[in-house]
Amino acid sequence: MQISDLPYPDPGVPDARSGPRFLWWLGRGQLGGQARSLAWGLLHFCGVAGLPYAVGLGVGAAVDRDGGRLLLVGGLLLVVGAAIATGDAMLHRTAVTNWITAAARVQQLLARKTAELGSALTRRVAAGEVVAVSTGDVEKIGWFVEAVSRFLAAAFSVVAICVGLLFYAPSIGVVVAVGVPVLALSVLPLLPRATRRADVQREKAGKATELASDTVAGLRVLRGIGGEELFLDRYRDASQEVRRAAVRSARMWALIAAVQVLLPGALMVTVVWYGSVLVLDGRLAVGELVAAFSAVATMLYPLRHFEEIAMAYSFSRPSAQRAARVLSLTRTDETPDSVPAKPVEAPAPGGDLYDPATGLLAPAGRFTAVVCGDPDVAGRLAERLGGHAVHPGDGPGAAPPSVLLGGVALDDLALDSARGLVLVQDKDPVLLSGTLRELFDVPASGAVAAREALAAAQCGDVLDALLQAAPDGVDDAMDARITERGRSLSGGQRQRLALARSLVTDPEVLVLDEPTSAVDAHTEARIADGVAALRAGRTTVVLASSPLLLDRADRVVLVHGGRAVAAGTHRELLRGEPRYRAVVTRETDGETRSGEELTEIEESA
Known part of the structure; x- marks a missing residue:
């Protein structure tokens, strides 16, 4: 594998049962690169091992005043020098290639897992841990993978030097042969403590990264409520803990280095x-x-690789453990090492969406609204409707059955097929930086144009704002640029652009979780009419509690206590279902609504 061949066409199926197993799987996946690195390493270190014998022969020839033998030694030194130089250059080249290809493979695996789990990933693993794995951890994993071949070559050269001395000068070679194993094993008692300290440092660094990620994501809100300094102080404390843990870890590695010198x-x-x-x-x-x-002097160089392999494993083991934890997550309740069943064929168009766990039914071609009293329950339900089944480790009991579309379980479909049929937009959608045209360059049926989707989502003022902020020469709002995560836009503007992007894809089933929570009532009513008109004849599920959205729905379902307990139109449920009325009208315990008040609410909707 060459760097120019990256990314891998298929990074493979990792062994994610544990960190060491994952490292072993990565190493086996790069046997060709490891073999090349080992071969060049052997050339380099054998040259290093042969250098003292050549010097000794030269000194002996000089003492004996043997000019012919001295010339032969000079030629031998040239050969040894060429072997050292060539082997070192090619060893570095192949080692770096192994490092980068291993890191790239891990990043591809993480990207594939992120795409597979979607928004469910951050519900199972902290965002800071995901960031730590995809940045710093992949480098440490790659470091260990590439260090193995260099260590093996160094170990071979150390053995060669000891064996050579035993034959070349047995009286002094015995001392070296006894002393070298002591040198190589002297740091073993210190490694467990160094590893524990390194693990503590990694844990604290992961928490600090998570805190920083959460702070940056909520910076706008923190500034609004004056909590910026509070979270800044928390991050200062967390970073100081990381610094102290790093110093304690560095002291132990400094002691190991000192032993390796002493x-x-x-x-x-x-x-x-x-x-x-x-x-x-x-x-x-x-x-x-x-x-x-x-x-002995030359042996100090290959012996450094004994310390390096110990450090590389100590640093990469917790990193590999974190990566394995993320990679072991699955969409369904299958174990990571089980063989998944062959995906079934996609259902025929026009099937109902049904969730056996809650009893929720969204008829095909209808606009269905779902009301949940708990926003977290609504978020998890939206994930389930998109085919993201709850993993057994995420809650008590067995995993609930899969959502059915046209009688076919979404979990049994191939991932790309399930994503093509059901699109879920969560309550906090992300906008990537780039032009508006690039934002709408997503897999779509082609039946809905970007302009139609923007109009349905009431994005006229958003287009005007983007065009005003665009540089001179940009006359089309579709060519205006959006900053990272759309931070230059308000929350309502970001939400409407994300809704328009979802409408452009035109999936068979569109699931929207609170798509208008950040807009005013007038805009919300117009968005409800626009979405209902644009999605006419297509299955649309909206999880919301706003009367303006609920009144536009063909069918409203109340989910209470994890079950669908009532269904009907908004006005029917408002009059006949107290639990529904309590959620929609924010009616508190002990309050009742008169018929005139309910009529006013219906008319306002």
């Missing part, structure tokens, strides 16, 4: 002292002592 230094001193004694006793040649000293 013990090799002690081994080097031991080799020089003991080798000098052997040279004075005539049991070791000067060239052999130089070779042994050079081998």
